[in-house]
Amino acid sequence: MASQFRTYEEYLDSQLQDSDLYYLEDEAMARQLIELGYRGSSDTLKRAEFEARKRDDSAASNPRRFEPVRALASAGKDLSGFPLLQALAAREDMVRAGKLAVVIFIRDTNHRGQEVSGYIDYGHRLKTDDFSLYFDRKRKLLHRPSDLSFYNWETQLCATTSSPNFEVIADPSEGLLLKNKRDRKIINVNPRVQPGDNSRRHAVDTPEFLQCVIFDHSPRR
Numbered sequence: 001m002a003s004q005f006r007t008y009e010e011y012l013d014s015q016l017q018d019s020d021l022y023y024l025e026d027e028a029m030a031r032q033l034i035e036l037g038y039r040g041s042s043d044t045l046k047r048a049e050f051e052a053r054k055r056d057d058s059a060a061s062n063p064r065r066f067e068p069v070r071a072l073a074s075a076g077k078d079l080s081g082f083p084l085l086q087a088l089a090a091r092e093d094m095v096r097a098g099k100l101a102v103v104i105f106i107r108d109t110n111h112r113g114q115e116v117s118g119y120i121d122y123g124h125r126l127k128t129d130d131f132s133l134y135f136d137r138k139r140k141l142l143h144r145p146s147d148l149s150f151y152n153w154e155t156q157l158c159a160t161t162s163s164p165n166f167e168v169i170a171d172p173s174e175g176l177l178l179k180n181k182r183d184r185k186i187i188n189v190n191p192r193v194q195p196g197d198n199s200r201r202h203a204v205d206t207p208e209f210l211q212c213v214i215f216d217h218s219p220r221r
Contacts, residue, residue, distance in 0.1 A: 008050045015044065072096070073131035083206040085135055087214055088122065092131075095123045101165055101180055101219055103187060106143055107211035110152075115210070118143035118150040119178070119189065121163040140208075149176060182219040189215065 005011040045053070074089035084104075094100040102122035110116050120143050125131070133139040143150050145159040148168055152158075160168040160176075169177040169186075178187040185197050195201045195215055204212040 008047050011045070011050055073126070074135045077132075077135040079135065082137070082208055084141070084204050084208050084212050084214075085137075087202070087204055088131075089135065091122070091214075091216070092126070096126060098123075098219070101182070101217040103148065103166065103178060103189075103215040103217070104141075105189065105211070105213040105215070106141070106209050108142060108209040110142065114152055114154040116143065116150070116152050117211075119148040119176075121148050121165050123165050124163040148178065178215075180217055180219055185217065185220070187215050187217055 005014065072089075072092050074085075074092050077085075077089065079085045079089055088102075088104070091100060091102055095102055104120040104122055105117070106120065107115070107117035120141075125147075134141045145157070146161055148161060148163060148166060150157070150159045160170065162168050165181055166187075167179040167181060169179055171177050174188060174190070176189050178189065179185070180187070183198070185199070187196050187199050188194070191201070191213075196217075198218045198220060200216045202214045202216065204214055206212055
């Protein structure tokens with residue numbers, strides 16, 4: 001009902017009778033008597049109640065107005081000819097919203113020509129890295145020793161680090177496993193077996209890297 005009126009005064013005026021103005025001869029006084037319940041409807045809203053209902057009605061009719069807008073690093077970028085960046089751009093919004101957890105496996109050579117490989121927590125890197133530099137191709141996406149896993153095939157440097165989204169598990173029989181911290185489901189990165197519950201493995205055929213695989217995991221609480 002509050003949404004029908006622009007102001008509280010208009011709401012009170014809707015309950016005024018001609019006789020009220022005739023006998024009282026004061027519009028402000030007539031409104032005050034209605035607010036106090038001496039005139040008009042017995043369930044007249046107080047000003048605070050009216051304003052609260054106006055806010056509720058506005059929120060219900062414009063739900064998107066209160067949704068935060070996420071800035072996407074990939075927005076407006078031309079990613080033609082870069083399949084991995086295209087795949088990451090398609091997932092960026094869902095990853096930022098927490099609806100999808102993504103792990104990126106990359107095998108490539110570093111600036112010294114050494115072959116390196118490892119796993120990257122895409123969601124964590126989105127929060128800690130300026131991904132617009134990668135989507136603009138000003139910087140090449142490569143793993144770091146601080147990512148989920150890193151291995152330099154020449155120096156044999158090996159490092160594993162759990163992230164806010166994944167716990168790294170070195171299993172003696174299964175090998176490298178990644179446990180999602182939200183639903184505690186395991187991603188098995190071994191290409192010879194299924195990746196696990198709510199997870200999918202996607203090989204990305206791209207000239208950007210020697211090898212690239214994306215693991216999509218849909219977290220369940």
